[in-house]
Amino acid sequence: MLGRIWRLLIGPVLSTRRARHERLPVLLALPVFASDALSSSAYATEEMMLVLWSAGEDALRLAFPISLAVVALLFIVVFSYRQTVYAYPQGGGAFIVSRENLGEFWGVLAASALLVGYVLTVAVSIAAGVNAIISAFPALLPYRLSLCVLFIALMTYINLRGARESGLVFAPPTYGFVLTFAILILVGLARGFAGDIQPAPYPPYGEGAQALSLLVILTAFARGCSALTGVEAISDGVPAFKSPESRNAALTLLLMALILAGLVLGITYTASYFQVLPVKNEQGEIIETLTSRLARTVLEGTPFEWFYYIVQAATTLILILAANTAYVDFPRLSSVLANARFAPRQLANLGDRLVFNNGIILLGLLSALLIIYFRGDTHSLIPLYAVGVFIGFTLSQAGMARRFARLKPPRWRIGMLISGFGAFTTGLVFMTQLVANFRYGAWITLVSIGVLMFLLFKVHEHYMTIKAQLKPKPSEPQPVRHRVLVLVPSVHQGVLQALNYARALAHPDEIEALHINVDPRPPAVYRRVLKRTKDEETELRLVTPAAEKMQQEWRQFVPDIPLKIIDSEHRSLVEPIEDYIDELIEQEQLDQVTVIIPEFYPRKWWHHLLHNQSAWILRLALMKKPKVVVSTVRYFLER
Amino acid sequence: MLGRIWRLLIGPVLSTRRARHERLPVLLALPVFASDALSSSAYATEEMMLVLWSAGEDALRLAFPISLAVVALLFIVVFSYRQTVYAYPQGGGAFIVSRENLGEFWGVLAASALLVGYVLTVAVSIAAGVNAIISAFPALLPYRLSLCVLFIALMTYINLRGARESGLVFAPPTYGFVLTFAILILVGLARGFAGDIQPAPYPPYGEGAQALSLLVILTAFARGCSALTGVEAISDGVPAFKSPESRNAALTLLLMALILAGLVLGITYTASYFQVLPVKNEQGEIIETLTSRLARTVLEGTPFEWFYYIVQAATTLILILAANTAYVDFPRLSSVLANARFAPRQLANLGDRLVFNNGIILLGLLSALLIIYFRGDTHSLIPLYAVGVFIGFTLSQAGMARRFARLKPPRWRIGMLISGFGAFTTGLVFMTQLVANFRYGAWITLVSIGVLMFLLFKVHEHYMTIKAQLKPKPSEPQPVRHRVLVLVPSVHQGVLQALNYARALAHPDEIEALHINVDPRPPAVYRRVLKRTKDEETELRLVTPAAEKMQQEWRQFVPDIPLKIIDSEHRSLVEPIEDYIDELIEQEQLDQVTVIIPEFYPRKWWHHLLHNQSAWILRLALMKKPKVVVSTVRYFLER
Structure with missing residues (x-):
């Protein structure tokens, strides 16, 4: 839209060949x-x-x-x-x-x-x-x-x-x-x-x-x-x-x-x-x-x-x-x-x-x-x-x-x-x-x-400084220790497509699926559930009903890759994911982690306002981490 | 920085567990x-x-x-x-x-x-x-x-x-x-x-x-x-x-x-x-x-x-x-x-x-x-x-x-x-x-x-509408026809690292490397080169010296993947890349193309102003294309 207005004001693109002077x-x-x-x-x-x-x-x-x-x-x-x-x-x-x-x-x-x-x-x-x-x-x-x-x-x-x-x-x-x-x-x-x-x-x-x-x-x-x-x-x-x-x-x-x-x-x-x-x-x-x-x-x-x-x-x-x-x-x-x-x-x-x-x-x-x-x-x-x-x-x-x-x-x-x-x-x-x-x-x-x-x-x-740092050094291509991490907001078609893409990048053994449970329930309801518990143990089981429902659905559609569910105490998506990635890199001695974020691509511009906020925030946070490559896999909505 | 100011004003994060009411x-x-x-x-x-x-x-x-x-x-x-x-x-x-x-x-x-x-x-x-x-x-x-x-x-x-x-x-x-x-x-x-x-x-x-x-x-x-x-x-x-x-x-x-x-x-x-x-x-x-x-x-x-x-x-x-x-x-x-x-x-x-x-x-x-x-x-x-x-x-x-x-x-x-x-x-x-x-x-x-x-x-x-569209459908994981396209601004360490990453995702036969020649030379100089030519043929050969130098350097550091060089008539990066991808998908009947954009990650925030503008523009343009996944591989500068 903006591009079109600019084009109208400025005139059509000129070919480099026309750069002649009299x-x-x-x-x-x-x-x-x-x-x-x-x-x-x-x-x-x-x-x-x-x-x-x-x-x-x-x-x-x-x-x-x-x-x-x-x-x-x-x-x-x-x-x-x-x-x-x-x-x-x-x-x-x-x-x-x-x-x-x-x-x-x-x-x-x-x-x-x-x-x-x-x-x-x-x-x-x-x-x-x-x-x-x-x-x-x-x-x-x-x-x-x-x-x-x-x-x-x-x-x-x-x-x-x-x-x-x-x-x-x-x-x-x-x-x-x-x-x-x-x-x-x-x-x-x-x-x-x-x-x-x-x-x-x-x-x-x-x-x-x-x-x-x-x-x-x-x-x-x-x-x-x-x-x-x-x-x-x-x-x-x-x-x-x-x-x-x-x-x-x-x-x-x-x-x-x-x-x-x-x-x-x-x-x-x-x-x-x-x-x-x-x-x-x-x-x-x-x-x-x-x-x-x-x-x-x-x-x-x-x-x-x-x-x-x-x-x-x-x-x-x-x-x-x-x-x-x-x-x-x-x-x-x-x-x-x-x-x-x-x-x-x-x-x-x-x-x-x-x-x-x-x-x-x-x-x-x-x-x-x-x-x-x-x-x-x-x-x-x-x-x-x-x-x-x-x-x-x-x-x-x-x-x-x-x-x-x-x-x-x-x-x-x-x-x-x-x-x-x-x-x-x-x-x-x-x-x-x-x-x-x-x-x-x-x-x-x-x-x-x-x-x-x-x-x-x-x-x-x-x-x-940068030129010096970027000077190419001849080196043998080394095998890269690599994992693919698919972030799962819920079990839907877009996630399944993202998993399919992940399978093209790596063997199922090298693919991980991760869901962060932020519990969006309002405090009034939440309180009632917590009331019944006294110690950490029971509380951990508290989230199980929802999580278990998700696990069941997951197993039905994705038999080959297990889903990890992590609870986020502070309702933040970013920190638990960052922690998980850090741990993964350290434990498995990885050189590179590809984080796949599934996203919808809506048909109208204003629909963007209704989606993908967390994907944006995640991308901004993860782009600061070395060894991590963020891939956004878009699911194009038809309606 | 902004995040820290917000935290200072708003106070530390509270755990969900504290959401109790009297x-x-x-x-x-x-x-x-x-x-x-x-x-x-x-x-x-x-x-x-x-x-x-x-x-x-x-x-x-x-x-x-x-x-x-x-x-x-x-x-x-x-x-x-x-x-x-x-x-x-x-x-x-x-x-x-x-x-x-x-x-x-x-x-x-x-x-x-x-x-x-x-x-x-x-x-x-x-x-x-x-x-x-x-x-x-x-x-x-x-x-x-x-x-x-x-x-x-x-x-x-x-x-x-x-x-x-x-x-x-x-x-x-x-x-x-x-x-x-x-x-x-x-x-x-x-x-x-x-x-x-x-x-x-x-x-x-x-x-x-x-x-x-x-x-x-x-x-x-x-x-x-x-x-x-x-x-x-x-x-x-x-x-x-x-x-x-x-x-x-x-x-x-x-x-x-x-x-x-x-x-x-x-x-x-x-x-x-x-x-x-x-x-x-x-x-x-x-x-x-x-x-x-x-x-x-x-x-x-x-x-x-x-x-x-x-x-x-x-x-x-x-x-x-x-x-x-x-x-x-x-x-x-x-x-x-x-x-x-x-x-x-x-x-x-x-x-x-x-x-x-x-x-x-x-x-x-x-x-x-x-x-x-x-x-x-x-x-x-x-x-x-x-x-x-x-x-x-x-x-x-x-x-x-x-x-x-x-x-x-x-x-x-x-x-x-x-x-x-x-x-x-x-x-x-x-x-x-x-x-x-x-x-x-x-x-x-x-x-x-x-x-x-x-x-x-x-x-x-x-x-x-979205919920209906996203309803997961059970389906066998299908083999995905997949290519990796590495964009090459010039031959430098960041690109070599991106190639290494590409090799982790796919076999070298499935990796393509593409350079767009936009000729940033100012018109005064450009004109002199063009002056000597009359027909398209000779002009095409005109860019060869620079391109050939690049090809030589490329072959020296990347023996296994050929580099394609495309001239951009209108000095735009985006359009030739888009055209190339469209053609690639059609010719090879691909299901998915991973476009790898190498980027520097500088150490100071103001350095960002000096880099990666074209990477941004490319990402914005390519995210509109179905079947294309954009991966930004960052090279972290040390100084």
Whole structure:
């Protein structure tokens, strides 16, 4: 029943043969792999300017210079990653690169940072996407959290059905986003230089304003670095490119960097020029984003005010695509970890629709929890986000530097210099992130990564212990001393069938039949019987009438196997049976006992509620005993 | 772990031998069996007067006459029941009497009415008990519902531990209650006749007042009849009396009737005399009960105002005892029904503490739900209560009348007359209840009884069908065509051990080993392998490297049994195995297949999360197949 509903929702099972990917040319690969990185421009400037704003109007003049620094960093990272895509044409994510070159510990660290990062990608992107919707339709403000959760549920569902990473699906929203923002920035600059719009003065910050200090500048830089999140995606997906894979990937990487740089610089410059800031309400919640304000300012008074809604729609769409990237990468990395025996095996199972169901569900749950905890507030989530991403950057590039030193390919000195410089810079930025954002939540990311690493290693250790224990040892098949024990609740057709089965497994001499007398009579009647006795002896004979009736019936139907009847003083089935088995194993020096539990199999599901409770309890108790194998022999009822 | 916590809370297991009951002399039997009936006087007058109040001050003059009618009915019922205790010295509840004399249908109807009645007894008694507490401490008003649920939880817990129906425990609160109210009534009458207290005028009813009509009077009478609830208890418990059981029981019945009549008449008379009514707040909730008002009025201005708290404490205690009666009777009746195969077997299990755990838990849940639904309001619960009780009265007495007619014992005409008259009167009152209370909730009781009857018959039918199917048929033990199928996830020590076990069950020729190749490789890698092939043929050979490696390893460790490897196109384990088994059974004309699933048994509970998921899924799928017996062979890990 449940299975059928699942099938209806998720769609029919797909054959493994259908797991083919398209090979993407550069122009289609760009939208697939760059949506995550490009979408960051929707919030990076905002986060940077929010920090500067708190230090007053003068500090906001630093926004553009800081964005220049961010872009410089972007190019350092991108040039370093271009080397990775050449070195790893089969795909070189941070996990693979650092595990191969720096060792297992660093690989697991990178994997943990990536996994935590994916969860944050979903949370931040969805929260920012919902912010874009709310900016356009302020009436939806009270439903912010519900919208976030709804979107996550929707994305989880779509990905369980198996969304294809199709270039044709990704191209329109990604290029649409780039194009809309290009138009917006150009129109803005033109109108600005023509003196068509007069910048309004900055609104005051309100409570919590502070003096401009180095820490403020570093924090603004650190927040601005959220623009770099998602840059690493291409290095992981080289095999999906059209041949020559590495060259195309490197080209895409460069294109992406140029577009992203244009967006970040353009948005920051125009926003600074028009003195635009996000709008907060009295509770300090952001109710309109910076890009939304920017679009309104630029388009105000023109006949193209409707274009504002296009801008918001494009922003929302690309942010949702970005979240989708995490939905593809998180389950994939989890399955890689599971196959390397670092994560539970369930995460390695390819589901009916050729996706890793469990990973998708896990990601959906974790990001929903995160977004609920932070009430869908992008501004609180960003400080958690970048710190993990920069761990990945640093490890990946350090790994590359190490690789050059190790393998010494042609021109390895230059390569090592680029990667080494990249690792050094991103490492420095990681430290900056840590210092600047620690108390704003970066510590949560660090703790999560630490806990995750611990768990991964713990799981790995367990699987390795087991692997060692399970190593097959060649040995002669030895004769097994074996008994079959049939449990007899009463003499009925199901028991007779179970006995027949037992006879197929063993000689009648090796079969035992056991009945436990729990006396279900209510105390009022029981008391009357007991009254007449004084000592144990007579009491033992007391149960005889019922037991003897059973013995007679038994002998009539089962002449070849004797029935043992044991009284259970405490009305428990389990303990006397356990005791009996223990004794049997010890006395007869057995290697194995097969316990046969006869059970009815009723025709309707609700009939199960009326039967077999004791069979369940028995199975649970007996499965803990070595040398005991429990076999349930079912008697299928016809009516 | 959970088991240990349960044991700690519930106490150690008790031996069946300890299931003895004390034999009660009349003076100790009275409190045990009469607490339910006597406690009704705490709310019967209140309910009656509330109805009359709505028809104005004049209508309230009818309170005492109506209570006389109630008492008259009480004696009719009691005289009829005196005959029952003589006829059924082994205990004659409504279920037994009507089943034996009127037939199965009426017996099940009586049982359903009784079960529903017990749930209502708990709900009404606990709600009324909490009302008594709130009357004394109005600050607790906001916690009414929480207090009700707390009391139910507490009673469920105490009864799971196994509360003894001890006369010595019941005597103080029951006699205490009778004594306090006797004092209260006598002091009240004395002060009233002495002119010490002037009756205050009745407060106006407020909204919803109506004209005095026959329906109002009948409704008041119907509500007043709630005083009779619990009267039937003695007839069920005759065996618990000291010898001569029946005579002592009849005597107790009479004593109880006299005391109850005194209480009802006394409370109604004094309340009418002082013109006392319960206090309602603006929401129409009763915030002080009639008996509490009565006690305050009588004691006001005397040096014995503290006695008020004694009255309230005694009221609360006896109401809780009354609820406890249901906690003993509901599980007992359920177990009788279960043993007669009308209720699920679980209800017949005598628990560790010699009580019927499942019945107690069920009662607790149902009454808690009821009390939550009615927000702990006695006034809404009473209309549901009496109607079911009167079904029991009517059936029980009709059964007795039928019995006299059938068995014709000495002086059977008089007996039949008494019982017949009782049945007629209570039947009439049942109709009155139905008409007067139908729209106030009596329909809920009727529907519940109807649904319950349907369920009981449905369960009975099912058990009877099964019994017929399970009737053992004598037959020669036939040779069984049997195969053992060992499922092989990979070649490891656990599988080798499972094979060893299989060899104990069957000859190597009858053992098959099966591996399902689900190819857990992620699509990115898989694709590359598939790319090189065009037709099915080559693809089939594709899996060969891994499969061949496995075959080699297999042959090394298991020379005598060949391994079959099947590719699973949809990565599912279950379907190919099911198909294989179906084919095997058909081809080889098998009677039975034993499927051996090797499983690890890890040392720590959380390790289970990392293993054996597919074993679980397989077991669930295969248990639906006839002719298949699933055996899980566990390999116990040492580390």
